[in-house]
Amino acid sequence: xxxxxxxxxxxxxxxxxxxxxxxxxxxxxxxxxxxxxxxxxxxxxxxxxxxxxxxxxxxxxxxxxxxxxxxxxxxxxxxxxxxxxxxxxxxxxxxxxxxxxxxxxxxxxxxxxxxxxxxxxxxxxxxxxxxxxxxxxxxxxxxxxxxxxxxxxxxxxxxxxxxxxxxxxxxxxxxxxxxxxxxxxxxxxx
Numbered sequence: 001x002x003x004x005x006x007x008x009x010x011x012x013x014x015x016x017x018x019x020x021x022x023x024x025x026x027x028x029x030x031x032x033x034x035x036x037x038x039x040x041x042x043x044x045x046x047x048x049x050x051x052x053x054x055x056x057x058x059x060x061x062x063x064x065x066x067x068x069x070x071x072x073x074x075x076x077x078x079x080x081x082x083x084x085x086x087x088x089x090x091x092x093x094x095x096x097x098x099x100x101x102x103x104x105x106x107x108x109x110x111x112x113x114x115x116x117x118x119x120x121x122x123x124x125x126x127x128x129x130x131x132x133x134x135x136x137x138x139x140x141x142x143x144x145x146x147x148x149x150x151x152x153x154x155x156x157x158x159x160x161x162x163x164x165x166x167x168x169x170x171x172x173x174x175x176x177x178x179x180x181x182x183x184x185x186x187x188x189x190x
Contacts, residue, residue, distance in 0.1 A: 034087065034091070073113055118150065141154065145177060
């Protein structure tokens, strides 16, 4: 199935990931503590695996911190997967389910940090949230992009305003607004 192409894609301003990052770091440090405790009491040849995984997790935290220092988005999901693997190996029943929490956190982190976008074409408006939200043009009474602010006015009196990520030229704003106005007017005529 071919990917759908949209006439316009508006990238929204990124929100802060501080809370998500702090929760991920706390989860990783908790896993490191559990793994090191398992590795060091009593120390044996079997201690090598938990100690190695704890080292990998700490290395991933440092790597991610360095990426964030260079103004890039830091993803802790690989570290969370290392932690899930280590906890699955070291935890005894009935606590083995905890590794699933780490796997879910690793999967969800990517979605939470995915750039928020709203796509527009002749048929619908799509928000790339999880799950995706699709709105038909007949649900909207107006869509306007002006001065870095995207406004969607729904017919059910819901108003949605979002800041966009980058500056747009006045010509692009005018072109986008004319596109939206023409689609809405076509829908209202039907």
